Amino acid sequence: xxxxxxxxxxxxxxxxxxxxxxxxxxxxxxxxxxxxxxxxxxxxxxxxxxxxxxxxxxxxxxxxxxxxxxxxxxxxxxxxxxxxxxxxxxxxxxxxxxxxxxxxxxxxxxxxx
Amino acid sequence: xxxxxxxxxxxxxxxxxxxxxxxxxxxxxxxxxxxxxxxxxxxxxxxxxxxxxxxxxxxxxxxxxxxxxxxxxxxxxxxxxxxxxxxxxxxxxxxxxxxxxxxxxxxxxxxxxxxx
Numbered sequence: 001x002x003x004x005x006x007x008x009x010x011x012x013x014x015x016x017x018x019x020x021x022x023x024x025x026x027x028x029x030x031x032x033x034x035x036x037x038x039x040x041x042x043x044x045x046x047x048x049x050x051x052x053x054x055x056x057x058x059x060x061x062x063x064x065x066x067x068x069x070x071x072x073x074x075x076x077x078x079x080x081x082x083x084x085x086x087x088x089x090x091x092x093x094x095x096x097x098x099x100x101x102x103x104x105x106x107x108x109x110x111x112x113x
Numbered sequence: 114x115x116x117x118x119x120x121x122x123x124x125x126x127x128x129x130x131x132x133x134x135x136x137x138x139x140x141x142x143x144x145x146x147x148x149x150x151x152x153x154x155x156x157x158x159x160x161x162x163x164x165x166x167x168x169x170x171x172x173x174x175x176x177x178x179x180x181x182x183x184x185x186x187x188x189x190x191x192x193x194x195x196x197x198x199x200x201x202x203x204x205x206x207x208x209x210x211x212x213x214x215x216x217x218x219x220x221x222x223x224x225x226x227x228x229x
Contacts, residue, residue: 032216043119043206044157044220051216090156099145099216103156 002027002093006104013081014112021076021107023091033074034092034101035065044090050074061085086111116140117209119221126197127229134192134224136207142187143209147218148180151204163190197228 007022025031032051036044048059055067065076074091091104116139126132136146145164149157161177163169163184171177179201181193190209194201204225208218 034217036220041204041223041225043117043222044208046217046219049217094216099210099218100159100162101147101218105156 002029002031002095002098002102004091004093004102004104006089006091006107008107009105010108010110012110012112015083016080019076019078019081019085019109021089021091021109023074023076023104024072025074025091025093026072027093027095029095029098032094033065033067034094035059035063035074035076036090036092038088038090038106040087047076047089081109081111083111083113085109115211115217115219117143117207117219117221119207119224121224122222123225123227125227125229128198129196132194132197132226134194134205134207134226136190136192136209136221138188138209138211138219141209141211143190143211144187145210146184146190147208147210148182148190148192149206149208151206151223153204157206160192194226197226199228202226202228 003026005024034049035047038044047063048057050057050067058064063078089107092101118137120135148160151157160175161169161171163182165184169182184190206223208220210218
């Protein structure tokens with residue numbers, strides 16, 4: 001079984017400052033890890049994914065995440081927040097060869113002008 | 114590439130009626146489609162998994178006679194909410210996975226259902 005814990009339910013940052021969204025996972029097997037973003041009343045958009053290749057994963061819109069097996073973490077970062085980054089972010093895990101996704105509770109990001 | 118659409122985007126219906134939601138993979142063949150439900154300010158909950166040409170697999174606690182899922186082709190899955198009641202009001206999101214695109218699921222834009 002796998003699960004995800006997003007450590008912050010809400011993150012507020014000023015425009016132009018770094019963003020850090022924390023995620024810890026639990027998985028019995030080698031996991032695949034994803035970050036998705038959801039804007040209000042919209043579906044989910046894939047930001048990036050880790051599937052046992054490079055541990056530092058670069059995604060769209062300047063986001064990146066680092067897989068740290070020793071810490072069972074997959075934190076999402078962006079060096080400079082933009083107003084358009086205000087949204088809900090989900091950290092997601094699936095086990096190897098299991099296509100079911102387990103979602104974290106989500107982190108709401110607000111960006112102050 | 115890997116675009117998933119849903120129709121309708123928003124539907125309001127009377128209690129006791131049935132509502133059909135369509136999920137289509139526009140530029141790839143989806144071997145597996147998933148249906149999720151999302152309550153306000155909450156995460157997504159998987160309702161069922163469907164493979165083309167076979168019966169859907171429902172998650173524990175999801176009534177299969179209430180939420181009928183049909184995956185008749187590699188690009189279309191439908192979710193029918195039968196005899197809808199106000200507590201069925203929610204945001205329903207589908208996703209699709211294609212074997213040749215790996216394990217990534219591509220999500221539709223969601224359907225907002227309001228049952229009066």
